[in-house]
Amino acid sequence: MTRRIPVAPLLLGLSGVLPFAWGALTILIPSVGDWSLDLLGARLTGRTLLLLYGMVILSFMSGVIWGFATRAEGRHAAVLYALSTLPSLWALFLGFSALALALGFVALLALDLHAQRAGLAPAWWLRLRLLLTALVVPCLLAGWP
Numbered sequence: 001m002t003r004r005i006p007v008a009p010l011l012l013g014l015s016g017v018l019p020f021a022w023g024a025l026t027i028l029i030p031s032v033g034d035w036s037l038d039l040l041g042a043r044l045t046g047r048t049l050l051l052l053y054g055m056v057i058l059s060f061m062s063g064v065i066w067g068f069a070t071r072a073e074g075r076h077a078a079v080l081y082a083l084s085t086l087p088s089l090w091a092l093f094l095g096f097s098a099l100a101l102a103l104g105f106v107a108l109l110a111l112d113l114h115a116q117r118a119g120l121a122p123a124w125w126l127r128l129r130l131l132l133t134a135l136v137v138p139c140l141l142a143g144w145p
Helices: 007-028 030-040 046-069 074-084 086-094 098-117 125-141
Strands: none
Touching: 007 030, 007 046, 007 125, 030 046, 046 074, 046 086, 046 098, 046 125, 074 086, 074 098, 086 098, 098 125
């Protein structure tokens, strides 16, 4: 089993970082933020984009962990199903803070690590998640406070 990240998940994962990068860019470069606000509106600009998209993606990651739980059995599966709901609940209750979302993505790595070690995730999974988290967290922090 290879630890090399397949091209499709890598490209799709990196493309999923683009809205985070755009949100951060529109905060860090005010003229880009003004342009984005005029052209795309508030939902696709700055902190609003970071928070909305961060909540969506953190919730999406709950579904990924749920998928890994389907490969487990018995009590282990039940615990993993329960834990898979945490990222979505985190996003729902704490998603109005860029810092909280950033911490949610970092904490999610613990579930990714568990899935990897338990053989529930592909061998390359943790490498992809570490890369994407390393890109997403600084973008989110551009929107904090």
